[in-house]
Amino acid sequence: MSTVVIEPQSQSLAPQPTMPWKPTRKTQFSGIFSVVVVAIVSLAIVLLTGLAGIDGFGLTFLAVFLGVTVARTARQNPKVRKDSMVGVAICAAAVLAFFPWMSIFLSVILKGARGLQPNFLIENMQLTTPDDELNMGGAAHAIIGSMMMVVIAAVITLPLGILSGVYLTEIRGRLTFLVRFVVQSMSGVPSIVAGLFIYTTFVNFTNSFSGMAGSLALAVLMLPTVARTAEEVMKLVPDDLRSASYALGARQWRTSLMVVLPTVRSGLTTAAILGIARVIGETAPLLLTSLSNNSYVFNPMGGPIGSLPTYIFGLLQIGTENSINRAWTGSLVLMILVLVLFLTARYFGGKDKR
Amino acid sequence: MIKVMSVVPSVESTPDPRELFVIYNRADRIFRRIVTSGALTSLILLGLIGTFLFVRSAQIFNDRGLKFITGSNWTAGSGDGVIPDDFSIGPMLTGTILVSVIALIIAMPLAIGGALYIEFYAASRLRKLLSTMLDLAAAIPSLIFGLWGVVLFTSFGERWSILLNSRFGWVPFIKVQAEVFGRSPFVAGCVLASLITPIITSVSREVFSRTPRDLIDTCYALGSTRWGAIKTVVLPFGRSGVIGGAMLGLGRALGETVAVYLLLNIVFRYNFRILESEGGNIASLIALKFGEATEYELKALVAAGFVLFLLTLVVNMFAATIVEKSTRRK
Amino acid sequence: METIKKGETKVMQGSQTSVATMSASQTTATAVRGLETKNVHAWFGKHHVLSDVSLQFPERTVTGLIGPSGCGKSTFIRLLNRMHEFIPSAAMAGQVLQDGQDIYSPDVDAAAIRLKVGMVFQKPNPFPAMNIRENVLSGIKLAHLKVADHDSIVENCLTRAGLWKEVKDRLTATGGSLSGGQQQRLCIARSLAVEPSVLLMDEPCSALDPGSTLRIEETIKELAEKIAVVIVTHNMQQAARVSDFCAFFLTDGGPGYLVEADATKKLFTNPTDTRTADYVQGKFG
Numbered sequence: 001m002s003t004v005v006i007e008p009q010s011q012s013l014a015p016q017p018t019m020p021w022k023p024t025r026k027t028q029f030s031g032i033f034s035v036v037v038v039a040i041v042s043l044a045i046v047l048l049t050g051l052a053g054i055d056g057f058g059l060t061f062l063a064v065f066l067g068v069t070v071a072r073t074a075r076q077n078p079k080v081r082k083d084s085m086v087g088v089a090i091c092a093a094a095v096l097a098f099f100p101w102m103s104i105f106l107s108v109i110l111k112g113a114r115g116l117q118p119n120f121l122i123e124n125m126q127l128t129t130p131d132d133e134l135n136m137g138g139a140a141h142a143i144i145g146s147m148m149m150v151v152i153a154a155v156i157t158l159p160l161g162i163l164s165g166v167y168l169t170e171i172r173g174r175l176t177f178l179v180r181f182v183v184q185s186m187s188g189v190p191s192i193v194a195g196l197f198i199y200t201t202f203v204n205f206t207n208s209f210s211g212m213a214g215s216l217a218l219a220v221l222m223l224p225t226v227a228r229t230a231e232e233v234m235k236l237v238p239d240d241l242r243s244a245s246y247a248l249g250a251r252q253w254r255t256s257l258m259v260v261l262p263t264v265r266s267g268l269t270t271a272a273i274l275g276i277a278r279v280i281g282e283t284a285p286l287l288l289t290s291l292s293n294n295s296y297v298f299n300p301m302g303g304p305i306g307s308l309p310t311y312i313f314g315l316l317q318i319g320t321e322n323s324i325n326r327a328w329t330g331s332l333v334l335m336i337l338v339l340v341l342f343l344t345a346r347y348f349g350g351k352d353k354r
Numbered sequence: 355m356i357k358v359m360s361v362v363p364s365v366e367s368t369p370d371p372r373e374l375f376v377i378y379n380r381a382d383r384i385f386r387r388i389v390t391s392g393a394l395t396s397l398i399l400l401g402l403i404g405t406f407l408f409v410r411s412a413q414i415f416n417d418r419g420l421k422f423i424t425g426s427n428w429t430a431g432s433g434d435g436v437i438p439d440d441f442s443i444g445p446m447l448t449g450t451i452l453v454s455v456i457a458l459i460i461a462m463p464l465a466i467g468g469a470l471y472i473e474f475y476a477a478s479r480l481r482k483l484l485s486t487m488l489d490l491a492a493a494i495p496s497l498i499f500g501l502w503g504v505v506l507f508t509s510f511g512e513r514w515s516i517l518l519n520s521r522f523g524w525v526p527f528i529k530v531q532a533e534v535f536g537r538s539p540f541v542a543g544c545v546l547a548s549l550i551t552p553i554i555t556s557v558s559r560e561v562f563s564r565t566p567r568d569l570i571d572t573c574y575a576l577g578s579t580r581w582g583a584i585k586t587v588v589l590p591f592g593r594s595g596v597i598g599g600a601m602l603g604l605g606r607a608l609g610e611t612v613a614v615y616l617l618l619n620i621v622f623r624y625n626f627r628i629l630e631s632e633g634g635n636i637a638s639l640i641a642l643k644f645g646e647a648t649e650y651e652l653k654a655l656v657a658a659g660f661v662l663f664l665l666t667l668v669v670n671m672f673a674a675t676i677v678e679k680s681t682r683r684k
Numbered sequence: 685m686e687t688i689k690k691g692e693t694k695v696m697q698g699s700q701t702s703v704a705t706m707s708a709s710q711t712t713a714t715a716v717r718g719l720e721t722k723n724v725h726a727w728f729g730k731h732h733v734l735s736d737v738s739l740q741f742p743e744r745t746v747t748g749l750i751g752p753s754g755c756g757k758s759t760f761i762r763l764l765n766r767m768h769e770f771i772p773s774a775a776m777a778g779q780v781l782q783d784g785q786d787i788y789s790p791d792v793d794a795a796a797i798r799l800k801v802g803m804v805f806q807k808p809n810p811f812p813a814m815n816i817r818e819n820v821l822s823g824i825k826l827a828h829l830k831v832a833d834h835d836s837i838v839e840n841c842l843t844r845a846g847l848w849k850e851v852k853d854r855l856t857a858t859g860g861s862l863s864g865g866q867q868q869r870l871c872i873a874r875s876l877a878v879e880p881s882v883l884l885m886d887e888p889c890s891a892l893d894p895g896s897t898l899r900i901e902e903t904i905k906e907l908a909e910k911i912a913v914v915i916v917t918h919n920m921q922q923a924a925r926v927s928d929f930c931a932f933f934l935t936d937g938g939p940g941y942l943v944e945a946d947a948t949k950k951l952f953t954n955p956t957d958t959r960t961a962d963y964v965q966g967k968f969g
């Protein structure tokens with residue numbers, strides 16, 4: 001019989017999708033169980049021997065786990081054994097790589113939350129010493145100063161960054177490679193060098209430290225980020241769109257300004273926001289340009305001005321319990337700002353992609 | 355009558371291609387000029403940074419010559435000439451390199467492991483979460499790393515230092531003279547390592563994720579394990595990208611100010627013993643001395659900044675070249 | 685001898701036997717040498733893409749899988765050596781038997797199956813960091829196989845893939861320095877080095893010029909003297925030229941299914957189903 005009969009199977013017999021390659025409940029359970037056992041054994045070892053702390057525990061855990069893996073795969077093909085052991089090593093490396101920043105996220109939240117009271121957001125430090133209780137004084141002046149400086153920096157940088165992007169994607173002139181290369185290299189200029197540069201120029205010429213000087217230093221650091229992001233989003237504009245515009249007889253400047261730029265409006269917002277997120281926590285350049293201040297300054301040219309990073313930095317140098325707690329709270333506010341900026345950037349970044 | 359065109363190609367030679375001209379009208383030319391000059395600002399800015407730093411510190415290089423780099427003192431004179439000014443950045447320069455290299459050595463395996471984990475080991479939902487958080491982690495201000503280092507990490511760092519010293523004290527650069535273990539290049543290097551790990555991880559993950567899927571599939575179709583596929587295809591493919599990421603991280607570590615300032619006992623002496631509680635780097639020197647510097651000392655600080663600028667520029671250009679090359683071929 | 689064998693295994697078992705009646709004893713009793721699928725289904729997430737395919741791929745035959753794109757041929761062929769599971773949402777049902785053993789049963793090592801059932805992909809993809817010789821030996825290295833004589837394996841596999849004469853003087857050149865057709869034959873040689881008993885090919889010639897395509901077809905025919913070959917192709921002439929059996933897949937918007945499977949000659953000259961007739965004559969697809 002060489003025929004094939006195709007009969008749709010009846011509903012009751014309809015097969016269910018299965019994933020036979022996935023670990024079964026049982027193996028999953030035994031996996032979790034062995035991890036727990038290894039953890040208990042390691043804990044016992046840590047308690048019985050002189051090892052101490054979470055690092056000692058981690059090390060013991062890894063050693064025991066590796067031992068168990070070796071034992072379990074002893075009778076397997078050497079390639080399988082190697083794969084399991086490398087797997088354990090990679091997971092361990094990943095845990096170590098992620099541990100610091102997870103610990104930072106967590107400690108900033110836990111330690112910072114205590115001082116995050118209304119006064120922190122609406123008062124300044126004019127009448128409060130860093131040693132005072134946490135329910136006195138605040139960082140309003142620093143938050144305002146930081147905001148002011150990053151906004152000015154963004155206003156300066158955004159047009160330049162967009163022009164860079166337009167040059168790299170629309171004009172594509174002879175210097176394309178050079179411009180891209182310089183932007184890349186510039187993103188690595190140490191922040192203190194940017195501060196020093198503005199100090200030797202703007203601060204020396206105007207003869208005063210100021211918020212404006214701080215903004216300029218931040219702008220130097222922001223430019224590469226904005227330019228690169230702008231280029232990236234404009235590269236996403238399909239060439240068909242440009243061709244369509246040219247085919248209608250439009251000139252290049254009209255094509256760029258009226259076809260390309262409007263389609264990436266949200267992308268450019270992302271560029272600006274990412275630039276701000278990149279510099280809002282910069283401390284070093286501000287130490288050389290805007291210094292710090294304990295009370296409100298609203299004039300960018302009105303002498304030294306407070307900012308969140310310099311506020312935290314100053315508190316850290318005092319180093320008493322309350323000042324350190326204030327520093328954690330300042331860091332929490334800073335992290336929240338970065339997070340909000342990131343989420344906004346993501347929101348706008350997702351918008352252009354149709 | 356219709357004249358039949360010759361279908362025989364001209365015998366002499368194939369013609370040279372015609373040159374094609376693009377004519378831009380006035381508006382276009384103005385537009386192009388504005389955009390070009392805007393794009394050139396970054397170029398000019400980079401030039402200006404170099405020029406200004408150099409011009410403002412030329413006197414120092416003139417006065418002290420190579421000794422500015424090789425000398426080992428940073429002493430402000432008494433002004434009346436009794437004690438002469440003596441500024442050189444030798445220990446800070448070596449300190450910069452020492453701390454950054456420690457950071458890089460620690461960060462590299464962790465970053466590669468972390469990137470491989472996210473791309474090839476984590477379940478897909480965890481992968482998305484982790485890569486988002488990784489981007490965020492790369493944006494944590496270094497000041498917060500410094501705070502975390504001072505308050506939370508130092509005690510671990512000290513304990514590890516004591517352990518290292520007792521077990522490996524016979525290694526020359528691990529041995530300590532005084533039994534004080536905090537604020538050492540090792541501790542600062544560890545915190546710098548956690549600072550640059552997210553950056554290197556992020557770049558590495560990006561290049562790993564570009565590995566052509568069918569190459570990986572081919573490995574599996576040949577009976578390979580996951581590690582076999584990674585070793586055969588992913589690592590060779592991502593190598594130059596990872597090196598570029600490492601260079602970016604190195605550049606970041608070389609120029610780091612506050613984290614080092616907060617975590618290292620800044621002492622003017624050549625020190626290569628990584629557990630000794632002394633060291634420093636150029637950036638933290640500038641932050642430390644800037645406040646009370648005399649005019650001449652300020653120039654010396656600007657000169658130090660210029661040296662740092664050149665150092666990081668070289669590293670970053672190197673990185674930019676590599677990263678550009680490795681991400682272009684798709 | 686060979687023709688008899690082919691005659692015997694001409695049976696391309698349909699899904700007439702319901703799941704309920706297929707007892708375990710029957711499964712083992714009818715165990716065939718070679719590859720066989722029984723009532724195989726495939727899903728991506730909730731999306732049912734392949735429904736109820738039962739086919740046999742006996743030793744020393746070439747089976748062509750034809751059908752319009754999107755009907756699940758690639759999905760099916762990837763099910764045969766457990767490559768399907770690398771897509772995160774993938775799921776399946778039914779059985780794939782290799783020499784009578786269900787390759788999806790929990791105690792089976794997928795890597796070992798993939799050694800037995802090799803695969804060649806659509807685009808030629810020699811490992812870029814390796815030279816020609818290393819490419820051929822890569823499978824042996826990846827699978828940690830113990831082999832005494834590397835040189836003879838290289839020569840043997842390249843010869844079987846029809847590439848030996850062209851590259852024997854430049855075994856240390858990179859794979860990328862070869863032409864597309866040569867690269868694809870290098871990929872075939874690479875798969876042969878681990879001595880699979882089945883070779884799966886998913887549109888192996890669709891990225892190649894007609895000349896290279898013919899060379900590969902010759903290679904396929906020679907391979908079929910030793911192993912089973914399963915080839916997905918969009919090219920009707922190719923299917924007619926190289927395959928002993930053909931299976932025609934189709935989808936009506938829902939999951940892909942098997943319309944008809946038979947000896948190639950019969951399928952192309954006297955198909956049972958009118959849709960098959962239309963397809964092989966190029967009326968759609």
Ligand SMILES: Nc1ncnc2c1ncn2[C@@H]1O[C@H](COP(=O)(O)OP(=O)(O)O)[C@@H](O)[C@H]1O
Nearest residue numbers: 728731733752753754755756757758759760771
């Ligand atoms: N990775 C995937 N995720 C989700 N759906 C997929 C995936 N790959 C293929 N499909 C779907 O499965 C169906 C069959 O695809 P495929 O097997 O590639 O067909 P063919 O190879 O016959 O052209 C198609 O509808 C396709 O959209």
Ligand SMILES: [Mg+2]
Nearest residue numbers: 757758759886
């Ligand atoms: Mg396909």
